[in-house]
Amino acid sequence: MRPFALTRADSASAAVQAQVAAAQSAATAPSVLWPSQYLAGGTTLIDLMKLDVMQPAAVTNINPLEQSLGAIDAGVDGLKLGALVRMSAAADHPDIKTNYPVIAQSLQLAASQQIRNMASLGGNVLQRTRCNYFRDTSYVNCNKRNPGSGCAAMDGINRMHAVLGTSDQCIATYPGDFAQALMALDAQVEITGTAGTRRIPFAQLHRAPGNSPHVDTTLGRGDLITAFTIPATPFAKRSLYLKVRDRASYEFALSSAAVALDIDNGMVRDVRIALGGVAALPWRAREAEEQLKGKQINDATLAAAAAAAFAKARPREHNLFKIELGKRTLERALRQAAAMEI
Ligand SMILES: Cc1cc2nc3c(=O)[nH]c(=O)nc-3n(C[C@H](O)[C@H](O)[C@H](O)COP(=O)(O)OP(=O)(O)OC[C@H]3O[C@@H](n4cnc5c(N)ncnc54)[C@H](O)[C@@H]3O)c2cc1C
Ligand code: SF4
Structure with missing residues (x-):
């Protein structure tokens, strides 16, 4: 793993500022695609740093924000899940199991108990593809990791790859489970960025690969996911x-x-x-x-x-x-x- 600077966030806005500053100082090294990253459970990020797929110069640990970003609020108007809620906490929550079963099941069927205990909901929706050519840096041809280099999966081993929403540049599959549950319940995602806090439909968070498969989401530099809100709808229970x-x-x-x-x-x-x-x-x-x-x-x-x-x-x-x-x-x-x- 390459050396990196680790900082601890003591507020959401400070976390955003730290990420933006880190990205600006890394602007002199444009070859690094993802110069700054948040650390939540670390179950995606640390893997990818060890594999040298991601090489952030700056990592901001957001776990100190658990008190403000780690709550589950279930009320008559709907459900609010903080970005630092652990997968296992939401999967085992009695209200969620009864009133939003698709959420609990998508989390329960993901990964292992140990990973679910560690991994956060915010990190979950932002996990990267499991395409083996993306994760193995001995393959040069990966437009997602190395823009403009081609796609080794296109004519390689593509059994696990996507059949919908692909492009001529990338056919990688989005691997997570929870995101589909959020989409099925018309969830919104709350984001803190340089211009304050905003909410967007969850369906607008991810983007298709198109001609820039290295950009997975519509998030801007420093954007921090703080929560997911799920409205009470007539279809949530069924x-x-x-x-x-x-x-x-x-x-x-x-x-x-x-x-x-x-x-x-x-x-x-x-x-x-x-x-x-x-x-x-x-x-x-x-x-x-x-x-x-x-x-x-x-x-x-x-x-x-x-x-x-x-x-x-x-x-x-x-x-x-x-x-x-x-x-x-x-x-x-x-x-x-x-x-x-x-
Ligand atoms: C062996 C294995 C099997 C797995 N199987 C499954 C499976 O079956 N289904 C499934 O859905 N998942 C699976 N996963 C993926 C796992 O669920 C994710 O790794 C995990 O949810 C990521 O959460 P984290 O908190 O560890 O994220 P981290 O690794 O800390 O972060 C992941 C990414 O999200 C960013 N990030 C984190 N939090 C925020 C935030 N609040 N705002 C903005 N950016 C943020 C980080 O910068 C980083 O880029 C598996 C993982 C492993 C290792
Ligand atoms: S499918 Fe996407 S992630 Fe996989 S090798 Fe091709 S460009 Fe890279």
């Missing part, structure tokens, strides 16, 4: 997360679906669908939602929704199976959600 993977635990998704349903006598009043494991970013399947609204849940409408969700999929040599798997995952998730007793 929600679930289904994750399909190569082994039953401690594995990233091959395909996953976060679904939330508002139904009346089997007829869909409203629905949210977000897909994981198959896309370059947390993926809202709006076309599938439109197929279901106002209809009964049955084999035909589920098949139509699944077909719509994957109509624009672009497979590569080894990941064609993800289209059929993704459709079946979505259909099963919707069937299970419709059958939930609430």
